Amino acid sequence: MVKKAQVLPLTPNAAPAAKLDESKTKALRIPVVDDHPVIRKGLVQILAEEFTDMVAGEASDAAQALEEIWKHEWDVVILDITMPGRSGLDVLKEVRQFAPKLPVLILSVHTEDQFAVRVLRSGAAGYLTKHVASTELVAAVKRVLTGAKYIRPSVAERLAEHVESGTNNPLHQSLSNREFQVLRLIALGKTIKEIGGELSLSVKTISTYRCRILTKMKLKNNAEIMRHALQHDLVSFDRPEPNRGD
Known part of the structure; x- marks a missing residue:
């Protein structure tokens, strides 16, 4: 039997979110941030089956997520990377800085x-x-709630390799998060002007990031950026990615 979660609205123009029921102040509170409504609803349902009286939030982009993260107290955030406008990496950076x-x-x-x-x-x-079983998602939530990291064995191995042999890592690993974001957007065929508009940065700033990318990765032009991104599966053309960057 599916347990229904108390869901708080996470939309900037919505009526003020209902205050948390005082009788449920010990209930687990989780905002789910993803730009696909079906995925958000599915995740809330999966978690509600495991966590009694869970208070869930839903956000479809970074702006909604950050507004509500600061508005309410939460126990753990479930966050997608690729969303319209600012990416999940931008949200993660702000949360790490202020919470x-x-x-x-x-x-x-x-x-x-x-x-x-x-x-x-x-x-x-x-x-x-998003291909993991629901049981693993629940296990991951339970683990991070204890203050520990949830790292799969395959990821732990890659982390060890990254620490032990930095020179053997793919060249894009040397990029900052913003440079990596710009690299992906260039690889998706976007112009400097389009990227600047999506990231709310000037054309000059984006051009500077592009130059840094070319220098750090020892590439010559956008074609080589695209080739590298495709070779390392950094972008996908399975579906449109308007206004996105990670």
């Missing part, structure tokens, strides 16, 4: 090879792909 004790569990469509090491280095409490 360092709040665990953030990344749940992404991207494989571990693509992003796991990067998000864990950025302060995430764990990284899961």
Whole structure:
């Protein structure tokens, strides 16, 4: 039998969210941040089956997520990386800066090879792909609630390799999160002007990031950036990715 979770609205223009029921102040509180409504609803349902009287929140983009993260007290955040506008990495950065004790569990469509090491280095409490079983998602939530990291064996091995042999890591691992974000958008065929508009940065700033990317990765042009991104599965053309960057 599915337990229904108390869901708080996570939309900037919605009526003020209902205050938490005083009788449920000990209930687990989790905001689910993903731009796909079906995925959000499914995740809330999975968690509600395990955690009695869970208070759930839903957000479809970074702006909604950050607004509600500061508005309410939460126990753990479940966060997607690729969303319209600012990416999940941007949300993670702000949470780590202003609420360092709040665990953030990344749940992404991207494989571990693509992003796991990067998000864990950025302060995430764990990284899961959306292909994992619901039981593993629940196990991950329970673990990060204790203050521990949830790291799958395959990811732990990659982290060890990253520490032990930095020179053998893919060149994109040397990029900052913002540079990595720009790299992916260039690889998706976006112009400097389009990228600047999506990230709310000037054309000059994006051009500077592009130059840094080319220098750090010893590449010559956008074509080589795209080739590298495709070879390392950093971008996917399975579906449109408007206004996105990780």
